[in-house]
Amino acid sequence: MTEALLHVDAIETFYGPIQAIRGVSLEVAPHQIVTVLGANGAGKTTVLRTVSGILDPEAGKVVFEGKDIAHMAPDQVMRMGICHVPEGREVFPFLTVRENLMMGSYTRRDSDGIAKDLALCFRYFPRLEERQHQRAGLLSGGEQQMLAISRALMGKPKLLLLDEPSLGLSPILVQQIFEIIRRINQEQGVAILLVEQNAHIALKTADYGYVLEVGRIVAEDHCATLLGRDDIKEFYLGQKEAGVRGQRRWKKRRLWN
Amino acid sequence: MEDAARLLQLVVNGAAAGCIYGLIALGFVLIYKATEMVNFAQGDIMMLGGFVAYSAIAHWGVNYWVGGLIAIAATAAFGYALDAIVLRRVIGQPQFAVVMLTLGLGFIFRAAAGITWGYDSVGFDTPFTNKTVKLGGLILGDDNLSIIAGTVLLCGVLYLFFAKTRLGVAMQASSQNQLAAYYMGIPVRNVFSMIWAISAGVAAVAGILLSPVSMIDVNMGFLGIKAFAAAVIGGFGSIPGSVIGGVFVGIVEQLAGYYLPAGFQEVTSNIVLLGMLFIRPQGLFAERMGKRV
Numbered sequence: 338m339t340e341a342l343l344h345v346d347a348i349e350t351f352y353g354p355i356q357a358i359r360g361v362s363l364e365v366a367p368h369q370i371v372t373v374l375g376a377n378g379a380g381k382t383t384v385l386r387t388v389s390g391i392l393d394p395e396a397g398k399v400v401f402e403g404k405d406i407a408h409m410a411p412d413q414v415m416r417m418g419i420c421h422v423p424e425g426r427e428v429f430p431f432l433t434v435r436e437n438l439m440m441g442s443y444t445r446r447d448s449d450g451i452a453k454d455l456a457l458c459f460r461y462f463p464r465l466e467e468r469q470h471q472r473a474g475l476l477s478g479g480e481q482q483m484l485a486i487s488r489a490l491m492g493k494p495k496l497l498l499l500d501e502p503s504l505g506l507s508p509i510l511v512q513q514i515f516e517i518i519r520r521i522n523q524e525q526g527v528a529i530l531l532v533e534q535n536a537h538i539a540l541k542t543a544d545y546g547y548v549l550e551v552g553r554i555v556a557e558d559h560c561a562t563l564l565g566r567d568d569i570k571e572f573y574l575g576q577k578e579a580g581v582r583g584q585r586r587w588k589k590r591r592l593w594n
Numbered sequence: 595m596e597d598a599a600r601l602l603q604l605v606v607n608g609a610a611a612g613c614i615y616g617l618i619a620l621g622f623v624l625i626y627k628a629t630e631m632v633n634f635a636q637g638d639i640m641m642l643g644g645f646v647a648y649s650a651i652a653h654w655g656v657n658y659w660v661g662g663l664i665a666i667a668a669t670a671a672f673g674y675a676l677d678a679i680v681l682r683r684v685i686g687q688p689q690f691a692v693v694m695l696t697l698g699l700g701f702i703f704r705a706a707a708g709i710t711w712g713y714d715s716v717g718f719d720t721p722f723t724n725k726t727v728k729l730g731g732l733i734l735g736d737d738n739l740s741i742i743a744g745t746v747l748l749c750g751v752l753y754l755f756f757a758k759t760r761l762g763v764a765m766q767a768s769s770q771n772q773l774a775a776y777y778m779g780i781p782v783r784n785v786f787s788m789i790w791a792i793s794a795g796v797a798a799v800a801g802i803l804l805s806p807v808s809m810i811d812v813n814m815g816f817l818g819i820k821a822f823a824a825a826v827i828g829g830f831g832s833i834p835g836s837v838i839g840g841v842f843v844g845i846v847e848q849l850a851g852y853y854l855p856a857g858f859q860e861v862t863s864n865i866v867l868l869g870m871l872f873i874r875p876q877g878l879f880a881e882r883m884g885k886r887v
Contacts, residue, residue, distance in 0.1 A: 412780060431770055437767075443778050444779035
């Protein structure tokens with residue numbers, strides 16, 4: 338990997354007395370899509386929250402463009418160029434779609450650039466243009482997800498953090514959203530750190546993947562390789578080959594360490 | 595005819611008093627919507643604003659308008675500092691802690707004002723004092739009209755600010771979803787302090803507008819209790835609701851004072867509040883969509 342855009346080095350994060358992250362390290366190169374897979378409670382969201390400054394790690398470093406941002410306030414992290422699309426969308430329900438998008442560009446002063454990016458978001462998601470004067474709380478789940486992604490794009494990020502964009506969406510909509518995520522990455526050159534439970538689509542979309550289990554990275558590789566691995570297939574893609582059925586889970590787990 | 599004119603007169607006077615309640619209630623609601631804190635010192639902040647205006651106009655001899663602006667600016671700055679230095683520390687504590695803290699701050703403000711300005715009622719000359727307008731059979735005081743006009747104007751300015759400016763929309767955003775506002779790079783803590791500043795500034799306007807009608811004294815902050823009723827009637831969370839609730843309380847109070855036996859005037863706001871809680875506990879203008887968590 339060449340010079341990393343984001344370098345997370347052995348972070349440990351706690352919720353009160355409970356340790357959610359037990360020394361996670363990962364890297365995101367410029368223009369790359371990196372995914373973090375894992376089951377419920379593995380600590381995926383916590384990794385993103387630690388990067389974006391909502392949580393501070395007790396140990397370890399978060400380095401973005403050569404600068405340690407581990408203990409910065411979340412609004413400062415955003416000003417560095419990291420935009421976070423939180424789990425569950427978190428749009429501003431009483432603001433209109435357009436106002437939501439303008440909030441995404443709150444830190445910017447270049448009105449020409451803002452207008453250009455607004456047009457760009459409407460090009461990726463024409464539905465948002467149709468509904469731009471509606472309150473965001475009245476949008477469907479899929480539209481709210483489109484809004485949340487667009488709102489983050491309005492901040493002109495160098496790195497986009499996506500937390501479970503497939504949550505609660507129909508399979509067709511998931512396909513469409515991931516296609517656009519891919520396009521945003523290719524056309525705008527935005528690096529993406531993607532957290533997903535839907536391992537199949539995440540591995541198809543991303544370049545490089547990490548597997549997180551109870552706060553630790555247990556596997557990492559190029560997505561194409563991960564897609565071909567038996568253990569990944571069984572535990573995250575739900576594909577079982579004949580004969581593997583009877584094997585106990587802990588035996589498979591051992592392969593990772 | 596005579597009765598109709600009298601009724602109208604009472605309604606106008608009541609609306610003027612109600613505007614004051616409404617402005618204080620507006621301050622309650624702004625802070626509550628943003629930070630989910632109830633500021634029981636709101637009435638006392640109005641009192642401080644009134645005294646600062648009194649100092650500026652009666653002692654330093656500046657013009658009414660300039661003195662008013664000085665008082666509004668000083669009180670707003672005070673509100674900002676109050677949040678930045680004191681209230682910010684209790685965010686996340688139980689609601690009860692906030693209630694005790696703001697009640698305590700109210701006592702401190704009253705004591706500090708008593709020490710600084712004395713315990714006597716004071717007043718200053720305004721362009722509206724002791725002047726009247728005759729409209730048909732009606733005799734309306736300029737002071738009451740100035741309160742109504744000032745309130746309408748202030749509400750208009752606030753509406754434009756919240757709907758049209760970047761900072762105003764960011765304030766709405768921060769109160770709707772604090773976490774997402776952080777993700778947008780909005781400095782949420784400073785934004786909250788600015789909301790405190792606005793709310794203190796609004797309270798100062800109320801104090802200045804009220805001064806030709808009733809004198810400024812240390813205990814004028816207790817109007818805040820009636821304003822609290824107004825805020826609850828308006829739906830506690832709705833900005834137009836708080837002003838309309840205030841006007842409603844003010845008018846009912848005036849009518850009760852005239853048509854009902856002595857003593858009723860003081861309790862009507864609470865009777866209206868009780869009635870409201872029985873009939874429509876969510877208030878007149880409750881937000882129709884629930885807050886998403």
